[in-house]
Amino acid sequence: MLKRGAKIGIIGGGQLGRMLALAAYNLGFKTEIFEPQNNCPASLVSNTHICADYDDINSLTEFAQNCDIVTFEFENIPIKAARIIEENANLYPNSKSLELTQDRLVEKNFIKTCNLECAPFFEINSLEDLQSAITKAGTPCILKTRRMGYDGKGQFVIKTPDDAQKAWDEIGQNPAIIEGFVKFDFETSIILTRAIDGQIVFYPNSQNIHENGILRTCIVPAPLNEKQIAKAQEIGAKIANELNYVGTLAVELFVGDEIVVNEIAPRVHNSGHWTIEGTATSQFINHIRAICGLPLGNTEICAPKIEMQNLLGDEILSIPELLKSPNTYPHDYGKNEIKAGRKMGHVTRLIK
């Protein structure tokens, strides 16, 4: 169990790191951020910031040695960096969780070994692989880079076999997978927190609505029946237990006739931001509790319905207006530069 005043290292300084740092601060812990960019959202609310690149071995070692435990806010940390941290400090979640989720092919194979449903997939290393996979998967299908894809980036929807060359060029001819198209009614995610002793708490599912590949709105609770909720929780628990996971985990799911796994996020997740006002113990607080060896808290929803909307680009300027409405809680991530489509904040509405 981590002692009061201990220091938690957070790799990555974006909004997720910021909300983790605020949660840690509420429990009396100090935080140190490791992030290459100055004045990042998390460093603005943390005790210290190591501003260095992820291949800077000396800085990574110093960071790990400064901290009592280390966690992360994004899964694309080079695995070498994670290993250096693990040699010098306790890293939660473990580097295995990172390694599996950094590469879509490895992740999909892992999902299969867990006996869970996912879209049919094929490994792509050449245009010839792609052409043959399109024949097997049928159209439409989706070409996705194995690494560094997020918010719909590094993806190409193939509508006809003639799209192959264009799609291959579009993703920079990088190692990829083809996924068969899943027919689903809506998307949801299961968010859970697993403690060091293996105890798991689940959050209510949200319905996730995307626009242009970016999460736009979450509606909680999602329209799932009891059997579907139990299935979603079973999927989340299976993955968390297999990984010996510690902390908050999100699994994105497609809901149709069956529940199909889309993606695993080994971290707190955008579709769980509503938990800050919508539950007594947010996904961020439970993550900090879990990695510090503290008891987990209540995850029940505290309003009949909750809506979370991301504030993109200059929508962030609407916060004074949003504050005029009752039960409306906007968050500003403190990013200096407003860019069209950039996640600048979010707003949660409790609907009574």
Ligand code: AMP
């Ligand atoms: P991803 O980055 O893999 O989460 O994909 C972004 C979005 O693309 C998802 O949230 C879905 O809306 C859509 N998508 C991804 N993969 C598939 C698939 N195999 N079948 C249908 N839609 C998909």
